Amino acid sequence: MKESKVHGPKSNVAPELPVHPAGHAFTPGDGLDRRELFKFVGASLALAGATACTRQPTEKIVPYVRQPEEIVPGKPLFYATAMSVGGLATGLLVESHMGRPTKVEGNPLHPASLGGTDAFAQAAVYGLYDPDRSQTLLQLGEIRPWSAFLGEMRLVLEEERPRRGAGLRILTETVSSPTLARQLALLLAALPAARWHQWEPASRDNARNGARMAFGTPVNAIYRLTDADVILSLDADFLACGPAQSRLAREFAARRREGASGGAMNRLYVVESAMTPTGARADHRKPLKAADVEAFARSIATQLGVGAPTGTAESGGRFATDSFARAAAADLLRHRGRSAVIAGDSQPPAVHAIAHAMNGMLANAGRTVVYTDPVEANPEDQLESLRALVADMKSGAVSTVLVLGGNPVYNAPADLGFRDAFRKVARRVHLSLESDETSVECQWHVAEAHFLESWSDARAFDGTASIVQPLIAPLYGGRSAHEVLAALSDQPELSAYETVRQTWSGRLPGNFEESWRRALHDGLIAGSAFPLRALTGAALPASEPVVSSGLEITFRVDPTIHDGRFANNGWLQELPKPVTSVTWDNVAAISPATAARLGVANEDVVELSVSGRRVRAPVWIVSGHPDESIGVTLGYGRTAAGRLGSGAGFDSYAIRTSDALWRSGAVGVRKTDDRWRVAVTQEHHSMEGRHLARAVTSDELSRNPGVVQEMGEAPAAGQTLYPPHPSHDYAWGMAIDLGSCVGCNACVVACTAENNVPIVGKDQVLRGREMQWLRIDHYAEGDPSNPRHSFQPIPCMQCENAPCELVCPVGATVHSAEGLNDMVYNRCVGTKYCANNCPYKVRRFNFFHWSKQFRAPSMRMLANPDVTVRWRGVMEKCTYCIQRINEGKIRAELENRRVRDGDVVTACQQACPAEAIVFGDLADPQSRVSQRRRSPLSYALLAELGTRPRTTYLAKVESPNTHLDAEGRA
């Protein structure tokens, strides 16, 4: 496809604004000529009138035969459950409409959630109703009943008992479930020669091995950012990645808000090997190749006075004169006991050990960093575990292998030869949600029950146990790992429910039934968090850090589809990735300077080679990515993921080897002549000198409290030719704190789930037709090698003087008495004038009948019944969750009172782990939104246009170290 470049106003941040030929509504490629267009116009005009007098189609009401007592038709119920990613759980509350789960929310009682969630949890319901889920139990592609599988397992037992299970292997992902661990222990007790292996491509081996290195035992580190004044991240994306991300984001953001309102603000230093949301939130950020992080950490440790073993002084000296390292070290020393050093999971064990040593030295251990026993049931080195399994399989010692979840054929390190070894096993069984790359290599494929369909249990990052409670009976008769393992026990038909109850009977305090019900209701077992361990004397490892030279490649889990398990989840595929806004693809991220050196531009395909293995990837230039580094994410390039996931992106597992799981210095790059169109939702990341996402430093603010207001001019209230819209009863408004937002995207998926927003696919995203009502704009300002980043969530501004309302010829968008900018779908004729006149570009048009995707039998159950499903030719946009406002208002009316602050919580607000979004009544001066509006940081986006938005922002306040300059370099 021909590319044209338009050079806009000179910006210091690449890339400049590309104009895609496909960016227009009608292109020659659409196959529509002028004559045909007129035919359509004429026909639609003629038929338009006839549509008004359709009769209502006949509808049926199907009541219960015996109605359950707690169900009131039309009133949703909420049940507590928990979702595990990487083995560790986050507590959730799931909304159920007449027995079908439609929306996931955070569980305020659960320590990993505190009410917020990540994007994965928000998208869980899509995974449940995904029409591509595996629906049957298969043996060699033939549908078989469960009893046939039970028979097969009986056979396995008969074979294995005489040889004590020597031929049996079980491969799971990381297990924290006490029940699964108990079942596995029982099985291994009965068959002592059998082996249980764990493999997860994004395992926390490095963290565990680092703890082993420091303390001699693989303890689990928990960070308490509430008490941390200075935080140093060593390549850790702790705000947007990991089992405690929602909690850490909440604690971090709370301290930012405290600081912005005059209290003590925390300060975040980040050194990182890629551009992550955590780095974007740093007060000082240093892009560093992954290989250099250890040397950097070591130099800070030396400056802190952590006893350096002899011989390492020289390597520690590499960053000894680095001003960033010196400033960070000095700052950490000034905040002994009130700081935290966090190492990233992709960094080698030595970096974790150094972080532990630093936390010990700084007296943070026991205060901002606490330790418990490992949460995982078996905290083994998973790479070694997988290696051992592959060796056994190669040797022919294995006759039966049960793969319970996971997708090792796809995601095992490329050099282990897992697939070939796997094929040598005579009986291969795979339990999975989809018939994936591993399933097609197995004789038996058992359709797995989704976590919303099955009983289980799991532990959170601090050990807190939750019962995983099903919201719905298995849609396709799927089975859980508990039932598959039960098939190998002497109670083959024991249900998962009974198995889980057996685990906890006798372990819950007091009366079992009462405690069980309490645990189900609360979503956690009170007091089950692991006791803290007092650990001191973390040793500084003696290993010599790698001296980096030349190009390196780093691997990361993908921010939207994780390790590939969510590849067929349309909500997550279409979710723009933080910072880059890329959808439906992974890219090879490189810095502007490296791109210039290699002579590559965005969307150029390069061939990446690591020790002879090759993969072709599109280049994407990311400001702030370290030079001489290529960053790729895992999870793409799948071949058997389903209709959405297969074929998207490139498979970076193909070049990921066991000696270089997270980073390799032996990477080759060759430019090819090919191009790969990448669908992004934001093509330009510069504010062009305007103050859109405002940021000030705490010093600037204390010198001049009006600094945020002075960045732009807002016309006075009366300066308009349009008649005023007085608000009646309530004046709804929203205030978004840019200082809290970590750009994690949970709100975007929450909005998609709540409001029946369709997905449109890569081709349509390329044409700018994505439908998400809420987007997170990202800006990068300043030096392209390490710019200053901002995130800005943009919902509808609900302008008081709304430009969209004035241009609608049919009155389809009008002002409500409470100040909402109402969108009336049934009046809309699709002129799109409103979208053209909206300065914030928040209106979305249904170019096609996208809501047809809700017609698949399972997808029908996904839709929120409280929100209209829109049809082709209709404009739509954020409504401030009008269904939730009306629900709150009606509840208040029934109780003869006004809506109280906090009664109405929008979907984005509920999901936000950082409490960046506050919604409420501006007519109530005490409401939180009114309080935020009175802040000197409050401003309206593009206020100079006189639109008087109801959505306002609080400027981000940063607390840079005065010894370093604003960009983090000195």
Add this chain to the structure above:
Amino acid sequence: MQIFHRSTNFLSRVSIFGAFFFIGILLWLFYDLEASPYTTQQNTAREQPVQFSHAHHVGAIGIDCRYCHTSVEKAAFAGIPPTKTCMNCHSQIWAQSPYLEPVRESFRTDKSLEWTRVNDLPDFVYFDHSVHVNKGIGCETCHGRVDQMPLMYQAESLQMRWCLDCHRNPEKYLRPKDQVFTMGWTPPVEQAVLGERLKREYHIRSRVVLESCSTCHR
């Protein structure tokens, strides 16, 4: 040379006038058709699996609306009774009636009865029963004299203009809360006076709020 006869002048006047007239008639026809019971299905009794008579159960026996429509005061949906509610009585009386065989069959086989919806709003309208009955709108106001309907039919047009008539002037229809479930209620004093008083007493929202689009459309 004159091509047209003089009478053509008259014909052209007639056709210009006639065109206006014709378009007017068309518009009127369209308007009338759109508001007609043919389109709205007003006053049409619908086929149901059981010939359930509200006239008998409400009018003759005097069962309260809420005995069956249990969620009308607390939820958007008034609730259609489960088969169990029918069987509370009909396991004792008319227990052998052939008319009630579908009910007994449902109870036996655990398969729901499938009723045809009589009062059906479009899917982009979100009506909430609870707020209406709690604010003094009687069942009868929208559903008509249910106690006189042997077979259920839709008593009003349920078109938006009909909704708005009340949302704009609720005082015309308000009744005391204790009379909401009464059939055939007549205001003891003049409705205009009573309505104004109840509107204040029940904190009925102002007209602009009630006629905002998002009050009913989401």
